[in-house]
Amino acid sequence: MGTIVQKYGGSSVADTTKIKKIAEKIAKRVKEGNKLVAVVSAMGKTTDNLIGIAKEITNDIVPRELDMLLTTGEQVTAALLSIALNDIGIKSKSMNAFQLEILTTDDFNAARIKNLKVEKIEKFLTEFDAIIVTGFQGITEEGEITTLGRGGSDTSAVALAAAMNVNCEIYSDVAGIFSADPRVHPAAKKLKNVAYDEMLEMSSLGAKVLHSRSVEIAKKFNINIYCGSTFSDEEGSYVVDNYLEEPSVTGISSMDKQTQVTISKLPLDYTITHDIFESVAKHGLNVDMISVISNSGLNISFTIIEDEKHNFQKALSEVLQDLPKLNIKYQSGYSKVSIVGIGMKSSSGVAAKYFNALKNIPVKLVTTSEIKISCLVEEKYKNEAMQALIKMFGL
Amino acid sequence: MNKIIVQKYGGSSVADVEKIKKIAAMVAAVRKEGFGVAVVVSAMGKTTNTLIELAHSVSSDPAKREMDMLLSAGERITMSLLCMALNDLDIEAISLTGSQSGIITNDRHTDARVIEVRPIRVQDEMAKGKVVVIGGFQGVSYKRDVTTLGRGGSDTSAVALAAALNAERCEIYSDVDGVYTTDPALIEEAKHLPEISYQQMQEMSTAGAKVINAQAVQFAKEAGIIIYARSTFNPGKETLIKTISSGETKGVTGIVHENDVVRIILSYNKEDKEFYELLKLLEAKQVGIKELNVTETEKENIKSKASFVVSFKNIYGWESFKSNLEKRFKDKIEFDYDLSALSIIGEGLNRDNEILLESLKLFDIENIGIAGISTTSYRLSFLLPKNKLENGIILLHKKWIEDKI
Numbered sequence: 001m002g003t004i005v006q007k008y009g010g011s012s013v014a015d016t017t018k019i020k021k022i023a024e025k026i027a028k029r030v031k032e033g034n035k036l037v038a039v040v041s042a043m044g045k046t047t048d049n050l051i052g053i054a055k056e057i058t059n060d061i062v063p064r065e066l067d068m069l070l071t072t073g074e075q076v077t078a079a080l081l082s083i084a085l086n087d088i089g090i091k092s093k094s095m096n097a098f099q100l101e102i103l104t105t106d107d108f109n110a111a112r113i114k115n116l117k118v119e120k121i122e123k124f125l126t127e128f129d130a131i132i133v134t135g136f137q138g139i140t141e142e143g144e145i146t147t148l149g150r151g152g153s154d155t156s157a158v159a160l161a162a163a164m165n166v167n168c169e170i171y172s173d174v175a176g177i178f179s180a181d182p183r184v185h186p187a188a189k190k191l192k193n194v195a196y197d198e199m200l201e202m203s204s205l206g207a208k209v210l211h212s213r214s215v216e217i218a219k220k221f222n223i224n225i226y227c228g229s230t231f232s233d234e235e236g237s238y239v240v241d242n243y244l245e246e247p248s249v250t251g252i253s254s255m256d257k258q259t260q261v262t263i264s265k266l267p268l269d270y271t272i273t274h275d276i277f278e279s280v281a282k283h284g285l286n287v288d289m290i291s292v293i294s295n296s297g298l299n300i301s302f303t304i305i306e307d308e309k310h311n312f313q314k315a316l317s318e319v320l321q322d323l324p325k326l327n328i329k330y331q332s333g334y335s336k337v338s339i340v341g342i343g344m345k346s347s348s349g350v351a352a353k354y355f356n357a358l359k360n361i362p363v364k365l366v367t368t369s370e371i372k373i374s375c376l377v378e379e380k381y382k383n384e385a386m387q388a389l390i391k392m393f394g395l
Numbered sequence: 396m397n398k399i400i401v402q403k404y405g406g407s408s409v410a411d412v413e414k415i416k417k418i419a420a421m422v423a424a425v426r427k428e429g430f431g432v433a434v435v436v437s438a439m440g441k442t443t444n445t446l447i448e449l450a451h452s453v454s455s456d457p458a459k460r461e462m463d464m465l466l467s468a469g470e471r472i473t474m475s476l477l478c479m480a481l482n483d484l485d486i487e488a489i490s491l492t493g494s495q496s497g498i499i500t501n502d503r504h505t506d507a508r509v510i511e512v513r514p515i516r517v518q519d520e521m522a523k524g525k526v527v528v529i530g531g532f533q534g535v536s537y538k539r540d541v542t543t544l545g546r547g548g549s550d551t552s553a554v555a556l557a558a559a560l561n562a563e564r565c566e567i568y569s570d571v572d573g574v575y576t577t578d579p580a581l582i583e584e585a586k587h588l589p590e591i592s593y594q595q596m597q598e599m600s601t602a603g604a605k606v607i608n609a610q611a612v613q614f615a616k617e618a619g620i621i622i623y624a625r626s627t628f629n630p631g632k633e634t635l636i637k638t639i640s641s642g643e644t645k646g647v648t649g650i651v652h653e654n655d656v657v658r659i660i661l662s663y664n665k666e667d668k669e670f671y672e673l674l675k676l677l678e679a680k681q682v683g684i685k686e687l688n689v690t691e692t693e694k695e696n697i698k699s700k701a702s703f704v705v706s707f708k709n710i711y712g713w714e715s716f717k718s719n720l721e722k723r724f725k726d727k728i729e730f731d732y733d734l735s736a737l738s739i740i741g742e743g744l745n746r747d748n749e750i751l752l753e754s755l756k757l758f759d760i761e762n763i764g765i766a767g768i769s770t771t772s773y774r775l776s777f778l779l780p781k782n783k784l785e786n787g788i789i790l791l792h793k794k795w796i797e798d799k800i
Contacts, residue, residue: 075465
């Protein structure tokens, strides 16, 4: 008994048959005496289709208008789910970000939630048994519609749960969190528990289970996230602060379409390093696997997502325009493969095993943190590298 | 401040990406002439119908508030795409929802009425030199709920905005180049009308003409905004909807029909209050009554018969509503779907009975049985069997339009 926040992803609401099944699922929980807040994504491939139409119109999509376009997807799902619930006698209301006043920054396409008025939703819950919330979206102080970036519905759900101080259930077509992507590696093991920090590394490393921002919020407010399958009763996984059994390596993930940027022969002046990354940050771009080496000059390299190459060129040209003779190299076609585990902190020999597993694979770059090791390999070596690591660490 | 033009593009005008690009070019041209431009758009092509089908696949009687949340997504897709297309042509543009545009309505979901327009944001953006693209058909209630304005509601959005913005004119673009004496898709001899009065246009729309929504005409009349009804991709002709002093128009202007009508007949005892119950149920479902007749069938004044002619086109979940009525009133209620409404629109129609008598004579010769008649001074309506409708239109159009000139 109490309030439950749930989130249903795009594949779970892909058609009206599935939406009706979810309505039944929610109804069951309501009849057990709970109040439900369900956050929904757009139906199936809707978001991709909308982006496709926008691209037919222009190559240079205005970010504000893209958000106006994409947020219709969740509104359709939310309304349909609420219609289905009312049809089976559950008092339900769909609410969008404007109505719930989910306030965000004004970074269109990648806004961050600043504040949400929990009194609003609590008031609606006294009148209704289920509130269906459009995921992925927010509004700015000026009333502009924003989106939270790909996978942002997870963040909507966890932020609502955090504001109401309840746990959050996230449903998708995958029955939990696995040591490796079960769609590619069928032998991957389901993890009963995953620590926030592990999950954060895994989300940002390309494991598509949870939006990293949602895990950050869960960690900050100490909210547990349950990840389970929408249409099966199989037990899922819990994302928690800490758990007892800690194998040294918990999971493996990969991310394709990596581009390595190398800037060589910079003058030996470290303010330039600062200027470069400041400009990158100002453009809202993300970098990873940074390496700065100085010998005769300064050589900086880092990885970016291939699709953002154009934006990086813009950002770099702004700071480096006074240094026309620079050599900036963009090398595409890489994958990043990472292993993660909070147990790494307390076990030794992980690195030795890691390099042993990869001894026959040309590794371009390696970076480490306390709980992860990542390497950059050409895309064609990705599967081989993953197989070797899965075998070595028993994932 | 520049002079403002409000344009509205209907669903068939924005049906695909190519059309949206063409419209962007049209809007850009008007903007470059120096006008402030507000563009009201409908949902693309069959989007609204697709969304309604989705709703019906999860519920036979979908909740109205949720229908509005669902359907308003359609216009938002169009408006953001049109803005992208305008920006691609280097025309600064911004899209606004009904709510952001300050279109405030009552909370009669799926058929809301515009109460007030506070276009502050629209004016702000126009002052920055931007073309403002507005999602038609939608508004926001004082409860902050999304509402929709019913069939043809985008016309109402456009005219209401034109009035609030004190626009120079309101241009309504669709796939027909204005108003005809009858449906040109059915009758080849239909004549184009270069102008028509607000009053007569309202009557034509109420009687079933699809060119423009009746409430929109009402708004235009109140604000004195001239409506230009034009074809999007076939420029040339147009119809001006404006004030025309009644001395200038005489006789019949048009022949209009409506197919989606049903006659509900209730046999009841006055003591049982069933008549009032049915009236209340129809009101709760927001079913508009076009015609109502009550007759006493027995002298003692106890047994009566009521006949309601209603339009069910815009009623979501009609079938489930109908089966509820059948459950409630059992064999006392009958539904007759085999009827269409055919109306003669004009000026001073009931001054004498000449037009009525002549028309009835024609129907008689052709063996068209008339199931009901109603009159106002601007409209003369007949209920006739669906399979006789086309014949009826041809007869009346020939008699009152073609033969008159």
